Amino acid sequence: MDTEPSLYTVKAVLILDNDGERLYAKYYDDTYPSVKEQKAFEKNIFSKTHRTDSEIALLEGLTVVYKSNIDLFFYVVGSSHENELMLMAVLNCLFDSLSQMLRKNVERRALLENMEGLFLAVDEIVDGGVILESDPQQVVHRVALRGEDVPYSEQTVTQVLQSAKEQIKWSLLR
Numbered sequence: 001m002d003t004e005p006s007l008y009t010v011k012a013v014l015i016l017d018n019d020g021e022r023l024y025a026k027y028y029d030d031t032y033p034s035v036k037e038q039k040a041f042e043k044n045i046f047s048k049t050h051r052t053d054s055e056i057a058l059l060e061g062l063t064v065v066y067k068s069n070i071d072l073f074f075y076v077v078g079s080s081h082e083n084e085l086m087l088m089a090v091l092n093c094l095f096d097s098l099s100q101m102l103r104k105n106v107e108r109r110a111l112l113e114n115m116e117g118l119f120l121a122v123d124e125i126v127d128g129g130v131i132l133e134s135d136p137q138q139v140v141h142r143v144a145l146r147g148e149d150v151p152y153s154e155q156t157v158t159q160v161l162q163s164a165k166e167q168i169k170w171s172l173l174r
Contacts, residue, residue: 008129009086011062012077013122017108020046024118028129045075056084065091070107089134090125096136097121101143116161117143
């Protein structure tokens with residue numbers, strides 16, 4: 001097995017509800033090429049982790065760090081020789097970013113109402129398996145595109161997306 005350090009540290013970012021159903025899943029390599037295999041893996045991880053208080057599991061040859069809040073389970077998956085602290089930094093950054101974006105209301109319904117914000121946040125933190133950012137302030141700042149003077153807490157995700165669309169449109173028209 002190749003144990004060379006790699007920039008590609010994250011294999012997947014998952015969010016499951018308290019029944020173990022997928023709310024969000026992004027896989028960065030083909031460890032689980034089909035949706036069927038992904039769902040089986042998610043079921044396995046959920047059954048092994050949803051009743052425990054620890055934060056790290058070794059499963060199917062992978063390192064999984066996780067955290068739960070109310071009715072959500074957050075998972076960051078890396079290879080077995082991955083540094084747990086790096087994976088934990090991604091997990092904490094995602095959680096703290098969402099916590100700010102959802103005004104500390106990190107639960108299933110609020111998350112489902114703000115999926116666009118979640119997609120944008122994950123893309124700011126991990127790109128193709130490479131960790132880009134571990135500072136939640138930076139993530140929230142970028143997601144909010146603070147080009148406007150309206151503080152993020154007073155903007156809705158829809159406004160943020162509208163602003164992003166405008167900025168993209170203008171950059172294309174230049």
